[in-house]
Amino acid sequence: MKILGIETSCDETAAAVVEDGVRILSNVVVSQIDIFAEYGGVIPEVAARSHLEAILPVVDKALVDASCSWDDIDAIAVTHAPGLLGSLLIGTLTARTLAILHDKPLYAVHHLKSHVYANWLNAEETEPVFPLLALVISGGHTQILYMPGHNQFEIVGTTRDDAVGECFDKVAKILGLPYPGGPSISKTAKGGSEKYNLPHPKVKGLDFSFSGLKTAVLRAVQKELGLPITHPSHDLKNHLSQQQVADFAASFQKTAIEILVEKLKMGLEKYPDVKSVVVAGGVSANKALREALPDAYFPAPALSGDNGAMVAAACYFEIKSGVEPTDPYSLNIYPRISIED
Ligand SMILES: Nc1ncnc2c1ncn2[C@@H]1O[C@H](COP(=O)(O)OP(=O)(O)OP(=O)(O)O)[C@@H](O)[C@H]1O
Ligand SMILES: [Mg+2]
Structure with missing residues (x-):
């Protein structure tokens, strides 16, 4: 199963294609660090506007790098919370629109779950053991x-x-x-x-x-x-x-x-x-x-920060656990803000 993961919760515009929750086929991250280094911190309005400029080229590049067309993508996963509201809106609106346009199931993924699932990426032989x-x-x-x-x-x-x-x-x-x-x-x-x-x-x-x-x-x-x-x-x-x-x-x-x-x-x-x-x-x-x-277990250093691959990985394990897709036309994608499963 190939999942396109989209992440825009803070100051990284990111998209990735991950196969079966563990194999990274592409991972594109456009960071706004250079913009915010000058200010010593993130300015939410500037972050949202930068996401808007970068998001479509980043998604396109993630597909090209993975040698995938839309036909190859089984689902779209997007960070819905927590994060900066304007930044999240760019990612979620993009994902909802793409899900409708390409008729793909859409999954709204919690950002901290995604960070945790970065530990499963490229770790097939030595994956963490529960509990x-x-x-x-x-x-x-x-x-x-x-x-x-x-x-x-x-x-x-x-x-x-x-x-x-x-x-x-x-x-x-x-x-x-x-x-x-x-x-x-x-x-x-x-x-x-x-x-x-x-x-x-x-x-x-x-x-x-x-x-x-x-x-x-x-x-x-x-x-x-x-x-x-x-x-x-x-x-x-x-x-x-x-x-x-x-x-x-x-x-x-x-x-x-x-x-x-x-x-x-x-x-x-x-x-x-x-x-x-x-x-x-x-x-x-x-x-x-x-x-x-x-x-x-630690993620590869490049996967510690915000990225789309971890969103796709978390989504895969949500699907395996029976989580249903989100209605791309519904605003219910927004309100869940804490991990409560
Ligand atoms: N080598 C490092 N040592 C310590 N802290 C680091 C290192 N690299 C990055 N960080 C810290 O990690 C933080 C950024 O992490 P991350 O991108 O996961 O946070 P966020 O997405 O903004 O917040 P959250 O994930 O809670 O929504 C920053 O505070 C940064 O200083
Ligand atoms: Mg983060």
């Missing part, structure tokens, strides 16, 4: 999901405030490192020492909190520079040496990873039947985290 725990760590989410089987998700831990990816992005901003913060912190941390002690949040159970860590970095930088806590955060980068930036990046990265690994270990104690751990979402590209969790 499993999925650590979903991205720009907008930090969750631990318990999955007894395909397409069955229970949220057993979630962040009370910021997501870990957002924390990487905001700490990078304080340190004057380019957007997106995750890759630049990871790169800069290589030349740094983990010399600053940063606190771990005292949130009970499997829930997370990352807003305190972000503030802790801010206060530690102000203290290191001998500046008052009223000193504006956007100016601190002008006072930091390259070595100090690297040391803060290394110390922050180490602490963020320790927090994630600690909670995952607690999760494994709480769910002793778990047979494998999968890590998903943009932050799963982090090399130090991969080294800290040698037994966990």
Whole structure:
């Protein structure tokens, strides 16, 4: 079964063709990172307009790269939530129109399910075994999901405030490192020492909190520079040496990873039947985290961030679980916003 997956939830316009949920025939991602690097973050209206320009050429290229015509496509899958509303609308309206035009079944797929299913892509021989725990760590989410089987998700831990990816992005901003913060912190941390002690949040159970860590970095930088806590955060980068930036990046990265690994270990104690751990979402590209969790499944680094292949993969396993297609004429494609199966 060949599925065309379409993803536009944030600042990547993406489409891919995936066979039987695991074999990638094409994977086209047009990123808007260059546009938003200048602003240090995503501007929703600009993102939506960029999706509008890119979406049809991206879908066309995904078909050409896969050597497919519309006749070869069995279904269309599209991210319907969560994400930026204007961005999601471009993807869902495109997918609905294409489904009607080409008479294909349409599936509305949850973005976090797609991140999880990136772990099944190109992993036919060593695929994760159920029941499993999925650590979903991205720009907008930090969750631990318990999955007894395909397409069955229970949220057993979630962040009370910021997501870990957002924390990487905001700490990078304080340190004057380019957007997106995750890759630049990871790169800069290589030349740094983990010399600053940063606190771990005292949130009970499997829930997370990352807003305190972000503030802790801010206060530690102000203290290191001998500046008052009223000193504006956007100016601190002008006072930091390259070595100090690297040391803060290394110390922050180490602490963020320790927090994630600690909670995952607690999760494994709480769910002793778990047979494998999968890590998903943009932050799963982090090399130090991969080294800290040698037994966990990670997507190929290029599939950690947003892409259409993971949407097609998630859709395949939804179809296998008996999920029905969505009516392309119905607005019901929009309201579901959390994983509740
Ligand atoms: N190597 C890395 N180390 C740490 N974080 C990273 C790395 N690469 C990317 N990230 C982070 O991943 C996040 C982007 O991930 P992703 O694209 O999955 O998020 P999103 O789609 O915006 O949010 P969500 O998936 O929750 O809707 C950013 O916060 C980015 O800084
Ligand atoms: Mg994402």
